[in-house]
Amino acid sequence: MLSEALLEVKNLETNFYTEEGVVKAVNNVSFSIGEQETVCIVGESGCGKSITSLSIMQLIPESGKIENGEVNFAGRNLLEMSKKEINRLRGNDIGMIFQEPMTSLNPVYTIGQQMIEPLQEHLLLSRKDAYKKAQELITLLGIPNSEKIINMYPHELSGGMLQRIMIGIAISCNPRLIIADEPTTALDVTIQAQILDILRDIKKELNTSILLITHDLGVVAEMADYVIVMYAGKIVERGPVMEMYTNPQHPYTKGLLKAKPLIGERKESLFTIAGQVPNLAELSDSCYFADRCEHRMDICLKKHPELKETSANHSVSCYLYEGEAVR
């Protein structure tokens, strides 16, 4: 974990301008990813984890705006780059995989036509060579009949197949970083495992780093080196994967781990965290988790706690772990 940081996100802020007001989807988020490291961002839906990943690629919807921060990739700030430079990076140095494989491919072009695009654009391959490479990729991803698949349209393939194609597109130019935004959420459980295996193999073979967005703690346990827990647009806790499972600190992280059912352990009822995610357009000054927290103190209602390091590489944003003075 001491390797040089490949991606460094600093104080990232992304807001959405809606009818109900300004939604702070990503609120002062900082983290970094080292070479060949797998970082997982976990959190409930709507906590801003997807928007964080889209902000890195600058693919957020029109109503959103990156207000502040830095996204340094290999030492260069992406947010200060021209459109042309960004395009040279996307699909080339950074590959991205999305949640919905069924809608993420263009329905009116064949698989092949869509696979060769980045190869022609970034690696400047000829059409023929690009098709050859695409066919190799399909085979590499464990899909038989690549010469047939390449001429098929997206709607003729299953979700699992399409997600493999998406991975193929993402890795086609040997990227240094792969961002996978809930890549297994829309798939069947058996397919999920296959996709995760593929991602792990790719990481080994291509020596890439992975930023994996998920809400599934099982996926985190299998894949992550480092875990970031997000809640209501903020990072509430981050640390190495073993630390997080053995010594979770934030009440929310603890709750998440408790809410996960374990095989072989029968319980009368599953643990749930009471209450709901707050409305991101109507945030108060309090700790955003305060009204769901069983350890709530007076200070929690006054000010959101800062993210502070409690042990090596492990930080938490909670007053329970600040000095006695505050308590």
Add this chain to the structure above:
Amino acid sequence: METVKQLIYKEKKPVKVKSPSLWKQTYRRLKKNKLAMISLFFLIFMFLLSFVGPYFSPYILDRTDIAYANRPPSASHWLGTDNYGRDVLTRLMMAGQISLTIGLASMFLSIVIGAFLGAVSGFYRGVVDLVIMRLADILMSIPGLPLLLIMGAILSEWKVPSEYRLYIIMIMLSVVGWPALARLVRGQILSLREQPFMQATEVLGLSDRRKIFHHLIPNTLPLLLVVATLNVAGSILSESALSFLGLGVVPPTPSWGNMMDAANNYMDFRKRPWLWIPPGLTIFLTVVSINLLGDGLRDALDPKMKR
């Protein structure tokens, strides 16, 4: 975030809460749309002008005064006078009554026929659906204007008196208007009936009539409102075209379309533009306003476009 709140709210009081909040939201969004609001005010103004305005006019509609014929606009006759010495502004207001009434009434008729047949078609499917939809297809295959021309010709052949003609024009326009509406409502009903709340009515054992009129049609209201608005614009345009050609409302009953008939006379067309430009402009402005209002309503009602 708000949808979550609504969901919880809805679960407690399923039927009553939903619609007022939808209409309230729509109104709130519509108010933000400046063009739609200007259009709405212009339309209110047109209605007042047409239905209340004549009471303030010193000129009686059909009073002819040959000595005062063909005067250009002046302080006493703001829009001048026509070949019979009638005040153009007064006639324009009276014509507005006719044209607006025809537009609205034919829309109501089209909606009633279209919504009913569409709902029945989508609800019962099978043979009923087949017959109604083929009939709609057939009527939609005959282009609107030629169809209206034929009906206009029939009207003339049957020597329908001038004062009844406008009622028949309304019916004619709704004959042309209902098929598209029926198709739309049917599509909506087909997707609505697959939804859980319709399965609930099944479990409750409600009668078909109750299902259609209390559960299905009310859910198509937002869409109907938009289409109805745009339909009025279409009806006003069709009526004016027919009347301009002498096949719709005929003099002495004034309508915006038959007032423009003046332009068919070469001298009136070249030398007396005040006879035909004001009614033309009125039709244009009214129709533009209705279209803009309808578009504003569509945006306000469609949560998908919300941003």
Add this chain to the structure above:
Amino acid sequence: MKQYVLQRFIQMIIILFGTSFIIFFLFAMLPGDYIDSNLSLTPERAQELKALYGLDQPMLQRYFTWLGNVFQGNLGYSLKHQESVTSLLNKYVWNSFIVALLALFLTWTIALLTGVLSAIKQYSLLDGIVTFFVFAAMSFPSFFISLLFIKWFGVDLKILPVGGMIDTGSNSTGFAYILEVGKHMILPVTILTLLSIGSLTRYFRTGMLEVIRQDYIRTARAKGLKESVVIFKHALKNAILPVITLLAFELPGLFSGAIIMEQIFNWPGVGRIQLESVSFRDYPVLMAFTLFLSCLTIIGNFLADVTYAAVDPRIRLK
């Protein structure tokens, strides 16, 4: 796919029959005809003529007789022009066709460009201006805009002819003739284009707006493709496909939209003949042209559905 085409074809045949029957039925409702209104004829002569034209038989029988004739290309005989309707149609339809075709080309080119541009620049000044013109164009009564244009360009500015297809008494030939007709066509084509451009621009704009929010557009961007490739390759093809269906509606729509325009500009096309036949109670002509337009719509509709199915891989491969 084959089954779909066959199904759609059968549906088309049913609608063709239904439509022809409705048209025939409407005309059968007309109490008078050219013979009744011609007062110079004696009752006996009128009866003879009616028998000659088969007007004294029951309606259903007359329908099938008429339909049989239609299949043989006999659309009836124009009582006013003293000419078969088929040859009358052939004489005038091309004048309408050329105006409609030009207007169709202009409409699609302009609508496609402005629709796409205003969609990718949603809420910009350009989008505002385009939206304004779209609504104005959709709301103009055809006769009013025609008259206004004649007044402005023909009467006040005197830069364009006020009507007709050639100058009165002109006998120019060759290139001069083409130029002259072209000059006369400017206003009619402009007006037809104006009348149909609004809704089409709107379709392209809405279609494009919907498409550029799709996941696959985000994927295309994530691949690092140039914005122009994203818009014109990935988005446009998806946005155009559903609009193809409209193309088939457009041509017959332009024909019937041209009726009033042709009348006002004195353009020798089918629309003017149609209106003329209303005032002269020359119903065989009116009936034939209505049938012609309806068939054009129905067949065009069928072709559009089939083309759409052929170009959209999601339907094609079913």
